[in-house]
Structure formats: C-alpha cells, structure tokens
Amino acid sequence: MPFDPTLLAQARHVVVFTGAGVSAESGIATFRDKLTGLWARFDPAQLASAEGFRADPALVWGWYQMRRAGIAKAEPNAGHLAIAALAAQVPKLTLVTQNVDDLHERAGSRAVLHLHGRLNAFRCLDCARPADEPVALPEDAVHGRRIEPPRCACCAGPLRPGVVWFGEMLPEAVLEQAFAAARQCDVLLSVGTSGLVQPAASIPRMALAAGATVVHVNPQPVPCEHPRAFMLPGKAGEVLPQLLRQAFA
Ligand code: BV8
Ligand code: ZN
Secondary structure, three states: OOOHHHHHOOOOOOEEOOOOOOHHHHHOOOOOOOOOEEEEOOOOHHHOOOOHHHOOOOHHHHHHHHHHHHHHOOOHHHHHHHHHHHHHHOOOOEEEEEEOOOOHHOOOOOOEOEEEEEEEEEEEEOOOOOOOOOOOOHHHHHHHHOOOOOOOOOEEEEEEEEEEEHHHHHHHHHHHHHHHHHHHOOOOEOOOOOOOOOOOOHHHHHHHHHEEEEEEEEEEOOOOOOOEEEEOEEEEHHHHHHHHHHHHH
C-alpha cells in the first residue's frame, strides 16, 4: 500500500534524516560514487579517518579542500528547498543530517543537527584548538591536488576539518537530540542515505520502533518490511516537492 501524504499533513512532529543523496543533485559526489584522481585508489573510509590523515596529511587535506571548493560552487537543490519549506508546514520539524556540507542551511533550514560535523569548521589535530582565522580555500583546490594543511597558531600541529571521521565518536549532545526526536516523531523521512554508517543508520529503525511512520526517498530500493515503512522511489529533488504538493495542496 502506498504512503498516504495526509499522514505528513497531520503529523505533529516530523524528522527529516538526510544523507549524501540529498546533495547529489547539487553536483556533490556521494560516498557510493567512485573516488577519482589522486584519490581513485582509496576508499573514502580510509581518507575520512585520523589514521588516513596522519599517514598523509597533504593528500587528505587536499581531498577536503577539493570537496569544500565543490560545495562552495554548488547550490542547494529542490530537495533541500522542499525540506526547508516543510518546516513551515508542520508544527515541529527536526532536521538530522549525516552530511558535512552547508546546503541545508543555505536552503533556509535552521537548527540543523550535523551528526558527522561540518566541513567548514577547522581545529588543530593535536591540541584541538579551533582555527582562529578563516582557513583559505585555494582557487585551484577544486581540481584536486595535495595541499599541506595550515598549522595551529598555538602548537604548530596540523589543522583538520571539523568532521567526524570513521572510528571517532559522534558529538554526544547532537546524537542524543537526534535519538530523542526519532523516538518522539510521527513521521520520519529518510532521504538519500544508504543506511550503512552507524550509529546514524539506526535512526530510522528507532523511529519505526517508537511507532512512527518511516518513508525512504531514494532512487535505489530500500528494504521496507514493516507495515509503517514506505518507499518513495526517485530523486530527492523530484520526490520531495511532489510529496509536499500532495500533502499540503
Ligand atoms: C563510531 C564525515 C564509535 C566525514 C562520515 C571499525 C572501527 C571503528 C568504527 C567502526 C569499525 N567498523 C564499523 C565501525 C562503525 C563505523 C561504520 O559505521 N562503518 C561502516 C562503513 C560499517 N562508524 C564509525 O566509525 C562512526 N563512529 O562508530 O564511533 C566507535 C569509536 C571507536 C571504535 C569503534 C566505534 C563514525 C561514522 C562517521 C564517519 N564520517 N562523514 C566526511 O564526510 O568525510 S560518514 C559519511 O559516509 C557520510 O557522512 C555519510 O554518513 C556516510 C555515507 O552515507 P550516506 O550519507 O548514506 O551516503 P552514501 O553515499 O552511502 O549513499 C548515498 C545514498 O543516496 C544512496 O543510497 C543513493 O542511492 C542515494 N541517492 C543518490 N542520488 C540520490 C539519492 N537519494 C536521493 N536523491 C538522489 N538524487
Ligand atoms: Zn594545536
């Protein structure tokens, strides 16, 4: 039985849980996409780790600067905009993202819960002191090259991006807020995530177990073996605006 959009219109609290797929139509590669260039021979999980960074800071810093430059040139897409618009249509909306880009904020979403940190925040790898001035983004970074990370003003350690790497704990308070919202919500929209990375991937299941209706928005099939779990196949930038038209027209 298909998902009934009136459930969204009647929801008191909606959680939107997003992954890399919501930024795909903005031209941002997802983690499923093959890495290219200098990084072609690596798995993202190797690069997105403290070990990977310590092994070759210039390679990993260059990868983050390339991604940062790509995000700066990108625009929020219709999926991001629909999520921002949804917040004005329901009594309460909690947006939880696994993404480290700022496209939800640039689409107008507020109080975004970033489970895996944010790319545009930097701190020292060694003493954890936040970078005290904006970190330059070289013009040619977008083409992808090795770039030596800047040094900490305090201890001369290398700066690192303010993201959660594989093997690192997620920010406790943010994760607790996301879990609490999953347990309280009536509807959870899970948008553009392969559901592989833990503990974030447990959020839709948590919502389902607490009695919510869960809707997966993804061009790829997502297993939905539960009477309150639904699939809306397709791209976020197409499915979400259509869902809002059906629910609130
Ligand atoms: C942790 C920030 C406790 C960095 C990310 C061994 C040692 C240590 C830990 C582990 C271990 N083995 C397993 C673990 C746990 C590990 C984990 O889950 N590994 C997986 C791979 C099995 N998790 C961790 O390490 C976490 N920490 O557990 O700490 C701990 C501590 C010490 C020791 C043990 C445990 C930290 C995880 C956070 C990692 N950081 N990001 C950066 O961005 O560089 S995760 C990163 O990958 C993203 O943030 C994202 O979360 C994830 C990719 O997932 P998705 O967002 O789903 O994206 P993906 O590309 O996979 O899928 C895209 C989807 O979109 C697809 O389904 C596609 O069909 C769809 N799509 C495509 N186009 C569209 C679309 N959908 C809609 N519209 C479209 N147009
Ligand atoms: Zn330092």
